[in-house]
Amino acid sequence: MALDLPGGRAARRATAVARLQQAVVAADRGRVVAWLALGSSLAQKGAQLPRRLREMPAFAGDLLDPAQSHGDVLVQVAGPDPTAVRGATEQVAKSAAGWHVRWQVDGFRAENRVEVGKGLARNPFHFTEGFGNPGSELEMADRAVVRGGQGEPDWAVGGSYQVVRIVRFATELWDKDSVREQERIIGRRRDGRWLDGTPTDEQPNFAADPNGKTTPLDSHVRLAAPDRRYPPPIVRRSYNYDRGDGDKGLIFSCFQRDLEQGFEAVQKRLESEAMARYILTTGGGYFFVPPPGDAWIDALFGG
Ligand code: HEM
Numbered sequence: 001m002a003l004d005l006p007g008g009r010a011a012r013r014a015t016a017v018a019r020l021q022q023a024v025v026a027a028d029r030g031r032v033v034a035w036l037a038l039g040s041s042l043a044q045k046g047a048q049l050p051r052r053l054r055e056m057p058a059f060a061g062d063l064l065d066p067a068q069s070h071g072d073v074l075v076q077v078a079g080p081d082p083t084a085v086r087g088a089t090e091q092v093a094k095s096a097a098g099w100h101v102r103w104q105v106d107g108f109r110a111e112n113r114v115e116v117g118k119g120l121a122r123n124p125f126h127f128t129e130g131f132g133n134p135g136s137e138l139e140m141a142d143r144a145v146v147r148g149g150q151g152e153p154d155w156a157v158g159g160s161y162q163v164v165r166i167v168r169f170a171t172e173l174w175d176k177d178s179v180r181e182q183e184r185i186i187g188r189r190r191d192g193r194w195l196d197g198t199p200t201d202e203q204p205n206f207a208a209d210p211n212g213k214t215t216p217l218d219s220h221v222r223l224a225a226p227d228r229r230y231p232p233p234i235v236r237r238s239y240n241y242d243r244g245d246g247d248k249g250l251i252f253s254c255f256q257r258d259l260e261q262g263f264e265a266v267q268k269r270l271e272s273e274a275m276a277r278y279i280l281t282t283g284g285g286y287f288f289v290p291p292p293g294d295a296w297i298d299a300l301f302g303g
Pocket residue numbers: 123125127128129130131132133165167186188192220221224225231232234236250252263266267270279
């Protein structure tokens with residue numbers, strides 16, 4: 001759910017932000033997790049934003065609908081019980097007096113499970129996702145959490161950049177291709193095994209396949225992570241969505257400590273991928289999940 005805060009005096013806006021923060025903290029209990037993330041449009045002029053935070057630009061092929069893009073604040077509510085998630089979301093929306101809900105989208109993770117420390121789920125293209133993510137909390141923090149000395153404002157240390165992309169899938173077109181063709185577009189088998197036979201959790205030998213005979217050079221994984229020694233510094237956590245009438249796909253979401261080295265570098269490489277003609281990004285935004293506490297409110301609204 002992305003919300004906008006109407007204009008007004010800084011003090012009024014700061015109070016509304018603090019109230020929303022309280023509502024989100026209250027929702028984050030039991031089996032429901034909830035957090036908020038800040039859009040670049042939230043802060044008062046002159047406030048010190050995380051240095052890479054800006055409005056998400058349109059990448060090649062994107063068709064961003066303003067009615068489901070950007071927003072002053074993103075609130076994400078998740079959990080295993082949809083009724084509890086819905087209830088908590090309604091609670092937050094109710095407490096957000098003075099806020100305008102800009103857009104909202106429901107997601108689900110089909111066959112959600114954990115294997116070797118990685119959250120895996122199947123997307124509407126029938127592929128299991130999550131293998132390229134780190135298997136340990138330590139490595140996850142290494143990729144996703146802002147550290148001191150990175151040139152970020154002090155208040156932002158311990159936070160994380162969150163990118164959301166609403167990606168519509170042309171599933172009918174996709175389903176006309178053979179499974180083999182689909183696997184060559186992704187660069188892995190549906191179950192995660194590599195195309196050269198390497199097991200899911202080991203490294204394939206791309207060097208032995210310089211022309212992409214086995215794993216095409218324009219396959220998703222080869223472009224996303226061309227050098228297996230240096231995995232892209234992002235942690236992905238996407239959800240499927242299905243709004244009926246064929247409007248289904250992925251609420252792609254990833255976390256990183258540096259937007260430019262993380263999402264943006266990968267996304268630019270993916271512009272030439274074979275999968276591009278089956279997907280259309282129609283919304284989302286760039287956000288920043290602040291570290292726990294409310295030091296960020298003073299930082300953004302001048303105390
Ligand atoms: C929207 C449609 C997308 C689909 C259907 C998709 C699907 C997949 C699948 C099936 C995998 C292989 C399994 C895995 O490692 O999780 C994968 C890997 C990956 N994807 Fe995507 N993805 C999509 C979008 C994106 C976007 C927008 C990015 C980032 C800009 C991205 C970045 C990655 C990365 C970094 C990997 C891991 C590569 C590796 O380490 O081997 N994906 N994706």
